[in-house]
Amino acid sequence: MTDKLVQPFSQKRTAELAENLSAGGEVKGRSLxxxxxxxxxANRAAMASVVVLVLIFAFSLxxxxxxxxxxxxxxxxxxxxxxxLGAPSLxxxxxxxxxxxxxxxxxxxxxxxxxxLSVGLVGAFIAVMVGTLYGSVAGFVGGRVDGVMMRLxxxxxxxxxxxxxxxxxxxxGRSISxxxxxxxxxAWLDMSRIVRGQTLSLKNRExxxxxxxxxxxxxxxxxxxxxxxxxxxxxxxxxxxxxxMILTESFISFLGLGVQEPDTSWGALxxxxxxxxxxxxxxxxxxxxxFFVITIFCFFFIGDGLRDALDPKDx
Amino acid sequence: xxxxxxxxxxxxLKVWFDVKRPGAMPWTPVDxxxxxxxxxxxxxxxxxxxxxxxxxxxxxxLARAVMRMVPTEAGQALWLGQDLLEMSKRExxxxxxxxxxxxxxPLASLDPRMTIGQIVAEPLxxxxxxxSTPEVKDHVRxxxxxxxxxxxxxxxxxxxxxxxQCQRIGIARALIVKPRxxxxxxxxxxxxxxxxxxxxxxxxxxxxxxxxxxIFIAHDLSVVKHIxxxxxxxxxxxxxxxxxxxxLYRSPGHPYTEALISAVPIPDPQAEREKEVMLLDxxxxxxxxxxxxCVFRTRCPIAEERCGQSRPPLKDLGKGQQVACHLR
Ligand code: SF4
Numbered sequence: 303m304t305d306k307l308v309q310p311f312s313q314k315r316t317a318e319l320a321e322n323l324s325a326g327g328e329v330k331g332r333s334l335x336x337x338x339x340x341x342x343x344a345n346r347a348a349m350a351s352v353v354v355l356v357l358i359f360a361f362s363l364x365x366x367x368x369x370x371x372x373x374x375x376x377x378x379x380x381x382x383x384x385x386x387l388g389a390p391s392l393x394x395x396x397x398x399x400x401x402x403x404x405x406x407x408x409x410x411x412x413x414x415x416x417x418x419l420s421v422g423l424v425g426a427f428i429a430v431m432v433g434t435l436y437g438s439v440a441g442f443v444g445g446r447v448d449g450v451m452m453r454l455x456x457x458x459x460x461x462x463x464x465x466x467x468x469x470x471x472x473x474x475g476r477s478i479s480x481x482x483x484x485x486x487x488x489a490w491l492d493m494s495r496i497v498r499g500q501t502l503s504l505k506n507r508e509x510x511x512x513x514x515x516x517x518x519x520x521x522x523x524x525x526x527x528x529x530x531x532x533x534x535x536x537x538x539x540x541x542x543x544x545x546x547m548i549l550t551e552s553f554i555s556f557l558g559l560g561v562q563e564p565d566t567s568w569g570a571l572x573x574x575x576x577x578x579x580x581x582x583x584x585x586x587x588x589x590x591x592x593f594f595v596i597t598i599f600c601f602f603f604i605g606d607g608l609r610d611a612l613d614p615k616d617x
Numbered sequence: 618x619x620x621x622x623x624x625x626x627x628x629x630l631k632v633w634f635d636v637k638r639p640g641a642m643p644w645t646p647v648d649x650x651x652x653x654x655x656x657x658x659x660x661x662x663x664x665x666x667x668x669x670x671x672x673x674x675x676x677x678x679l680a681r682a683v684m685r686m687v688p689t690e691a692g693q694a695l696w697l698g699q700d701l702l703e704m705s706k707r708e709x710x711x712x713x714x715x716x717x718x719x720x721x722x723p724l725a726s727l728d729p730r731m732t733i734g735q736i737v738a739e740p741l742x743x744x745x746x747x748x749s750t751p752e753v754k755d756h757v758r759x760x761x762x763x764x765x766x767x768x769x770x771x772x773x774x775x776x777x778x779x780x781x782q783c784q785r786i787g788i789a790r791a792l793i794v795k796p797r798x799x800x801x802x803x804x805x806x807x808x809x810x811x812x813x814x815x816x817x818x819x820x821x822x823x824x825x826x827x828x829x830x831x832i833f834i835a836h837d838l839s840v841v842k843h844i845x846x847x848x849x850x851x852x853x854x855x856x857x858x859x860x861x862x863x864x865l866y867r868s869p870g871h872p873y874t875e876a877l878i879s880a881v882p883i884p885d886p887q888a889e890r891e892k893e894v895m896l897l898d899x900x901x902x903x904x905x906x907x908x909x910x911c912v913f914r915t916r917c918p919i920a921e922e923r924c925g926q927s928r929p930p931l932k933d934l935g936k937g938q939q940v941a942c943h944l945r
Contacts, residue, residue, distance in 0.1 A: 517713030
């Protein structure tokens with residue numbers, strides 16, 4: 303607390319302040335967001351992760367324009383003898399080599415990245431939206447409504463979600479949309495708990511009381527006071543949720559229940575790579591695995607950085 | 618002054634909270650915590666009423682009940698004759714601009730994500746939605762200037778100010794809609810002593826200038842001494858004494874008031890050493906299970922048998938002094 307108060311009065315700031323005062327201009331304040339941004343930018347690991355992640359996103363979006371191969375054409379010459387002919391090579395343009403059925407692995411990884419990342423983002427988005435809404439309503443309304451809503455969450459939570467997800471995929475057929483729904487539906491539970499807790503503590507803060515005393519209508523209190531103060535937690539949790547979604551999808555795909563050929567994802571690619579590991583075509587495992595691991599790490603670093611930046615008290 | 622009809626009349630106000638015993642079954646009846654148990658007082662226009670009591674005596678709850686921020690069990694709070702507690706939400710909202718509140722923790726009462734300009738403008742925007750942005754800004758600058766905050770600071774955030782400045786901003790927020798009553802809930806107890814005086818002086822100046830009524834809540838008598846016209850002493854949700862401030866300090870009526878006054882340090886060290894401090898030995902009893910009869914009985918140095926039998930009514934001792942004690 304004290305260093306927070308002392309900080310703003312470094313010499314440079316004081317000079318700035320004096321200048322502003324004499325000029326009679328309005329002094330620009332440092333919002334908590336600006337503070338957080340500064341702390342985040344100062345966090346090297348997080349900033350490096352942002353850069354890497356941007357590159358991976360660019361790769362998944364535009365990677366297929368760089369190569370002359372697509373992800374469907376099968377090179378029949380390579381097919382039977384991938385180990386000898388299909389290794390990665392810079393000369394023939396197959397930078398990541400071939401997969402087991404003779405397709406260009408680079409194009410396949412681009413395709414897989416697209417699906418994995420979108421599963422992660424969409425899944426996290428659904429979870430965050432549903433969870434935030436559910437949690438803040440439960441927390442703000444309180445009383446019996448809160449009790450019923452949260453007991454329901456408890457019940458859902460006690461069901462092993464992987465089991466439910468697999469059951470859904472088996473019963474309703476394996477499709478990407480089913481995967482989205484299944485993952486999104488189970489992941490909002492944690493979110494709603496976190497948001498509810500935050501809302502409860504915000505509700506008792508004096509500035510919310512002050513708004514009530516002023517006579518600000520309830521919906522304005524939620525929008526102007528509760529939500530902006532909730533945003534930090536939601537953002538942090540959302541960044542940590544994305545890799546979790548990707549992991550879940552990969553695990554499901556690894557089991558062979560997720561995306562289906564000719565679609566693919568990191569999990570499916572890794573699964574294929576593992577199967578052919580014994581034939582000595584290690585690159586088939588290495589490339590998708592690299593992307594997968596690096597992305598997960600990036601998200602975790604960014605999430606960590608955001609948490610430190612948004613809530614400096616917890617460090 | 619005496620003929621003026623009161624601005625706020627509170628009659629037999631009760632605020633009870635439901636308290637669940639830990640580990641209780643859902644169907645077991647809840648305990649009632651009597652935070653405020655039958656408090657009555659009048660407040661005249663332009664008057665300052667100090668409310669004093671230990672923490673947990675219900676003084677903040679009383680203020681919040683009048684503002685309709687906590688549900689009340691029974692009683693009335695008449696604002697110029699109209700019962701605030703009976704009003705619909707809409708009617709109440711219209712009245713809220715006439716009574717504003719200042720809070721104990723100055724920083725915590727300001728939304729950390731808003732600039733002080735936005736914070737101070739909020740009541741204005743709520744109650745006068747028709748005002749244009751430049752008009753709002755003019756008002757904000759004016760009122761900030763009045764409380765001693767440089768108006769060119771409006772784009773700064775609360776955490777960039779000191780506690781005293783934050784409290785000034787809180788006062789500005791209360792003033793901007795030109796209320797007739799400001800309830801100050803321990804506005805200075807979180808501040809340094811030197812700054813306490815500044816804030817109290819500011820409040821007194823403003824009161825003089827604008828003819829405000831103030832309800833000034835504090836946990837010790839020394840703080841309210843200078844600012845109050847009358848002082849109400851609360852103990853466990855009950856009124857122990859309501860008196861003219863000068864009378865109360867000269868000759869406290871209730872044993873509890875005596876104890877509170879003896880706890881106030883005297884600036885003269887010689888006198889301070891010689892004075893007899895009346896110590897209240899035992900702890901405050903739980904409001905969940907208050908003593909029978911006079912609630913002060915368990916700590917009262919002069920308690921008698923009849924104190925446990927019936928609750929003492931407020932008696933008028935003359936000279937504007939009302940005391941709830943069997944022996945006075
Ligand atoms: S009524 Fe009895 S117990 Fe209560 S204050 Fe008076 S003397 Fe003390």
